[in-house]
Amino acid sequence: MDIEDILNLDTYPVDDSGTPGGQALIDRCRGDLLGNLYCTIPDFVSPQALALMAEEAAGLKAGAYHNHSLRNCYLHQSKDTALPQDHARNLQDRSSVRMIAYDQLVEASPLKTFYQSEIVQELVAGIVGEGPLYPNIDPYQPANYVYYENGDESSWHFDSDNSFTMTLMIQPADNGGIFQMSGNTRSASSENYQQVRDVLTGKREDTIVSIGREPGALCIFKGCHSLHRVSPVVGDQLRIMGVFVYEFSPGVGGDPKVNATIYGPRALGNPG
Numbered sequence: 001m002d003i004e005d006i007l008n009l010d011t012y013p014v015d016d017s018g019t020p021g022g023q024a025l026i027d028r029c030r031g032d033l034l035g036n037l038y039c040t041i042p043d044f045v046s047p048q049a050l051a052l053m054a055e056e057a058a059g060l061k062a063g064a065y066h067n068h069s070l071r072n073c074y075l076h077q078s079k080d081t082a083l084p085q086d087h088a089r090n091l092q093d094r095s096s097v098r099m100i101a102y103d104q105l106v107e108a109s110p111l112k113t114f115y116q117s118e119i120v121q122e123l124v125a126g127i128v129g130e131g132p133l134y135p136n137i138d139p140y141q142p143a144n145y146v147y148y149e150n151g152d153e154s155s156w157h158f159d160s161d162n163s164f165t166m167t168l169m170i171q172p173a174d175n176g177g178i179f180q181m182s183g184n185t186r187s188a189s190s191e192n193y194q195q196v197r198d199v200l201t202g203k204r205e206d207t208i209v210s211i212g213r214e215p216g217a218l219c220i221f222k223g224c225h226s227l228h229r230v231s232p233v234v235g236d237q238l239r240i241m242g243v244f245v246y247e248f249s250p251g252v253g254g255d256p257k258v259n260a261t262i263y264g265p266r267a268l269g270n271p272g
């Protein structure tokens with residue numbers, strides 16, 4: 001399927017970002033990202049492309065790596081015994097998701113076509129506003145399917161990368177699987193451990209927004225300073241996301257050790 005059929009160009013004429021439609025979309029999303037730390041574009045991908053992506057994801061599901069652990073919100077799995085038990089760094093929670101890596105996608109994959117599209121890259125670069133974007137060249141990271149089964153969740157965390165994260169909702173869960181964020185929990189100058197702990201222990205529900213997303217919605221968010229989570233999925237319908245990694249310079253790949261924790265031992269060159 002071509003990118004012109006994947007994108008919902010009737011609603012969003014983004015094939016030429018110089019057109020009023022494309023620029024208006026960039027301006028709206030850029031304002032949302034600056035103000036709220038996230039933006040969403042509903043119905044960005046056509047129902048036909050979503051059906052193809054869901055079909056591809058279903059066909060690949062058996063080969064997904066089950067990435068599960070107890071971790072703190074800084075994505076570390078070990079505790080710091082020098083700190084109190086109830087310090088934010090020692091509060092652990094479970095995370096359980098299932099990953100299909102980029103190298104498992106076929107050449108004609110609609111997820112790949114979407115990711116590699118210059119139209120998409122230019123639009124997202126306009127929204128993020130930090131210069132042109134380039135595809136990541138890692139064998140595993142560029143575009144993934146992430147599945148959440150009944151009971152799976154991604155507990156409160158900060159993303160480790162200081163740029164932005166981009167996801168596409170392919171199939172929401174029947175219940176649960178809600179993306180939630182507590183904006184600006186920490187900053188570049190302060191870890192704000194008290195506030196982090198209050199969010200983790202449910203004392204600051206007033207700061208939490210639930211970011212609704214229907215199938216086809218693209219979401220761009222800044223998760224490095226804002227705690228966010230995916231609440232536990234309830235029911236048999238899989239939550240299926242597309243997750244994408246772009247770079248601000250060409251030729252950037254991933255770290256094999258980090259990849260092994262996300263995609264399993266095979267990412268270190270080991271079988272399994």
Ligand SMILES: O=C(O)CCC(=O)C(=O)O
Pocket residue numbers: 154159165167179223228229230241243
């Ligand atoms: O699946 C989502 O909605 C977001 C998951 C997440 O936290 C991330 O990709 O960093």
Ligand SMILES: [Fe+2]
Pocket residue numbers: 157158159165223228
């Ligand atoms: Fe995240």
